[in-house]
Amino acid sequence: MINNIGNSAQRLKLAVAVVLSGVIISVLVSVRIWSISIEQHNLLIKRTSIAKSELIEHHFASSMPAIINALERMRNRWIARRGTPFSEWQLDAQDYVNDHAGLRAVEWVNKDYIVKWVVPLEGNESAVDLDLTFEANRKQALDLARDLKTYTVSKPVQLVQGGKGFLAYFPIFVGSEFEGFILGVFDVSLLVDSLLPHKFIEDHNIEILSGNEVMYSKKEAELTYDDKTGHTHSFSLYDVKWDIAVWPRKIKEGSENSNIHYIALINGVLISLLAGIALFYLLKSLISESIISAKDAEHKATLENAIDGIITLDSKGVIRSVNTTAEQIFDRQRGKLIGQKLSALFAEPFRSDYEQCVWRKEQLKEGCVEIGKVQRVAGMLKNGHVFPLDLGITTFEIHKEQLFCCVVKDMSVAVKLAEEKEKLIQQLSKSNEELDNFAYIASHDLKEPLRAIQNHACFLKEDYESILGSDGVYKLDRLVYLGAKMERLISDLMYYSRLGREEPDMARFNMVSAIKSTQSRLSESLEEHGADVTISSDFPAVYGNRTRIEELLYNLIVNGYKYNLSDKKVINIRFDENLKAFCVEDNGIGIDSQFGNDVFKIFKRLNSPKKFGEGSGAGLTIAQKIVERHGGRIWYESELGSGTRFYFTLKDDNQNNEGQ
Numbered sequence: 001m002i003n004n005i006g007n008s009a010q011r012l013k014l015a016v017a018v019v020l021s022g023v024i025i026s027v028l029v030s031v032r033i034w035s036i037s038i039e040q041h042n043l044l045i046k047r048t049s050i051a052k053s054e055l056i057e058h059h060f061a062s063s064m065p066a067i068i069n070a071l072e073r074m075r076n077r078w079i080a081r082r083g084t085p086f087s088e089w090q091l092d093a094q095d096y097v098n099d100h101a102g103l104r105a106v107e108w109v110n111k112d113y114i115v116k117w118v119v120p121l122e123g124n125e126s127a128v129d130l131d132l133t134f135e136a137n138r139k140q141a142l143d144l145a146r147d148l149k150t151y152t153v154s155k156p157v158q159l160v161q162g163g164k165g166f167l168a169y170f171p172i173f174v175g176s177e178f179e180g181f182i183l184g185v186f187d188v189s190l191l192v193d194s195l196l197p198h199k200f201i202e203d204h205n206i207e208i209l210s211g212n213e214v215m216y217s218k219k220e221a222e223l224t225y226d227d228k229t230g231h232t233h234s235f236s237l238y239d240v241k242w243d244i245a246v247w248p249r250k251i252k253e254g255s256e257n258s259n260i261h262y263i264a265l266i267n268g269v270l271i272s273l274l275a276g277i278a279l280f281y282l283l284k285s286l287i288s289e290s291i292i293s294a295k296d297a298e299h300k301a302t303l304e305n306a307i308d309g310i311i312t313l314d315s316k317g318v319i320r321s322v323n324t325t326a327e328q329i330f331d332r333q334r335g336k337l338i339g340q341k342l343s344a345l346f347a348e349p350f351r352s353d354y355e356q357c358v359w360r361k362e363q364l365k366e367g368c369v370e371i372g373k374v375q376r377v378a379g380m381l382k383n384g385h386v387f388p389l390d391l392g393i394t395t396f397e398i399h400k401e402q403l404f405c406c407v408v409k410d411m412s413v414a415v416k417l418a419e420e421k422e423k424l425i426q427q428l429s430k431s432n433e434e435l436d437n438f439a440y441i442a443s444h445d446l447k448e449p450l451r452a453i454q455n456h457a458c459f460l461k462e463d464y465e466s467i468l469g470s471d472g473v474y475k476l477d478r479l480v481y482l483g484a485k486m487e488r489l490i491s492d493l494m495y496y497s498r499l500g501r502e503e504p505d506m507a508r509f510n511m512v513s514a515i516k517s518t519q520s521r522l523s524e525s526l527e528e529h530g531a532d533v534t535i536s537s538d539f540p541a542v543y544g545n546r547t548r549i550e551e552l553l554y555n556l557i558v559n560g561y562k563y564n565l566s567d568k569k570v571i572n573i574r575f576d577e578n579l580k581a582f583c584v585e586d587n588g589i590g591i592d593s594q595f596g597n598d599v600f601k602i603f604k605r606l607n608s609p610k611k612f613g614e615g616s617g618a619g620l621t622i623a624q625k626i627v628e629r630h631g632g633r634i635w636y637e638s639e640l641g642s643g644t645r646f647y648f649t650l651k652d653d654n655q656n657n658e659g660q
């Protein structure tokens with residue numbers, strides 16, 4: 001059973017471990033899925049960034065040739081017409097500016113590199129009459145364009161109108177005459193903003209660089225470029241290298257996208273936990289089922305192997321199950337017993353009594369055994385053999401149905417043994433009685449002639465003393481002495497046999513007062529032997545025959561000072577709480593352990609009468625008889641030379657339970 005409990009605890013721990021590992025693995029998988037989903041999401045965003053950066057390049061590269069061509073046409077018209085009038089030039093330039101959003105201004109620069117005409121003038125006032133040689137870069141580009149007689153595009157510049165951009169120079173040669181330049185001023189911000197849809201710019205951070213110069217920047221201040229989601233794209237246009245960096249704007253807190261991964265993660269963890277809890281309860285119920293079935297098997301085996309017969313009854317007293325011992329007791333297989341009424345297993349009058357039993361906990365009718373008690377009934381086999389049967393009934397409830405458990409025990413052997421024992425006891429007590437009677441009658445009848453012998457010896461001594469002489473007188477004295485001794489033995493024997501035959505009157509009495517009266521009976525003798533009787537404890541109330549108990553005390557006290565060589569002889573009487581026995585203890589010569597219980601044998605004496613005085617050797621035998629007649633026991637403990645303790649108990653009668 002303990003093993004089972006141990007196993008079940010271990011199995012439960014295993015289940016918890018399995019469930020916990022399951023939950024941990026599920027959580028780890030959820031986290032992994034979560035991180036993969038973020039990676040996938042980032043990849044998708046990066047692809048968008050790539051697509052957008054390529055789109056910017058495409059717009060950039062595809063829009064520029066149209067403007068360059070337009071400006072080239074303007075230059076060519078000038079050459080063809082040997083100078084374009086200002087009004088016509090102005091209209092032409094305005095059209096180009098209107099058509100191309102990135103073109104901030106169209107200018108005519110004279111052969112001295114001074115800006116003369118500017119369209120539109122508004123916003124570009126600072127360019128009018130500007131000497132372009134003020135900056136080495138610009139001058140170099142102008143020189144190059146003039147020398148090569150073809151247009152050139154400048155590197156990024158800070159526009160005088162503000163903002164960043166680049167310039168396209170178209171040298172004008174009318175014949176061999178150099179008449180200045182048509183100059184296109186490109187503003188990168190205007191160009192990019194015009195090329196890209198508003199939504200495109202809104203969703204993404206965009207940065208366009210040329211060399212290390214930032215030409216265009218539309219980004220959140222706090223958000224730096226991140227290569228996981230962003231893309232940098234390089235391309236070359238008119239010998240100028242451009243870098244376009246595109247990366248997504250920060251996802252707004254609480255937006256669907258920012259939460260979706262967390263929701264997925266929380267869902268994953270929750271599902272894992274729920275699955276874990278479900279698995280735990282499933283395992284727990286499987287384990288408890290296996291424990292229950294192990295317990296069932298254990299209970300079944302216990303019932304089947306019980307020494308007593310066990311029968312269960314339903315609420316109508318009909319047999320529902322029986323164990324192997326019950327089958328053996330009634331010599332019938334369980335199939336034949338199940339379904340029968342319990343009363344069918346009994347002989348009359350029990351059969352009729354149990355037939356009428358009301359099978360209810362508190363209402364088992366008179367004649368039927370009371371719940372929890374054992375009753376002797378008569379069992380009956382199929383062949384009519386009747387045998388004594390002990391029957392005990394208990395009751396219990398299962399699924400609200402009152403059931404009964406009967407424990408039955410075949411008492412045939414026990415009853416037979418008890419009967420034989422009783423017979424033997426009767427025989428024994430009869431022969432004891434006969435023996436007692438014989439001893440009494442024999443002693444009584446022996447006393448008569450013995451007294452006559454003693455008397456005649458006395459008369460002989462008185463009448464013929466002078467004739468008999470000293471030897472004759474001595475022999476007559478011995479005859480009288482031995483006659484007296486024999487008389488004492490016979491008296492003791494008679495007394496002993498009387499103790500066996502008489503039923504003493506019993507009553508409660510005070511042990512201390514019994515001791516005191518015995519002590520006073522012996523006072524002279526005690527004084528003569530220089531002995532003291534002491535009492536060293538309280539005593540329980542005694543139930544018995546006071547005269548006999550005083551006799552017992554008398555014998556033990558006398559022996560206590562008789563077999564005692566101490567100067568100060570002490571006999572102490574007490575009640576030993578540990579042994580629950582009375583104790584008479586002396587400081588005498590002690591008893592050699594080799595004699596054992598011989599001291600209780602009648603007429604057995606261990607010491608020389610010369611040294612310790614006369615006696616019959618029946619005192620302890622009588623003491624033992626008295627104790628036994630009181631339902632008690634007597635024994636002794638002794639150390640040779642130091643004294644003896646005689647212990648005796650008296651029957652523990654209910655009536656002597658009260659204290660003195």
Ligand code: ADP
Pocket residue numbers: 555559560563586588589590591599604605606607614615616617618619620621644
């Ligand atoms: P009796 O005293 O008449 O001889 P008992 O039956 O009283 O007969 O005792 C039997 C013997 O047991 C005694 O003769 C004695 O040898 C021994 N005996 C009894 N009581 C004591 C005692 N208290 N101490 C030592 N020996 C004892």
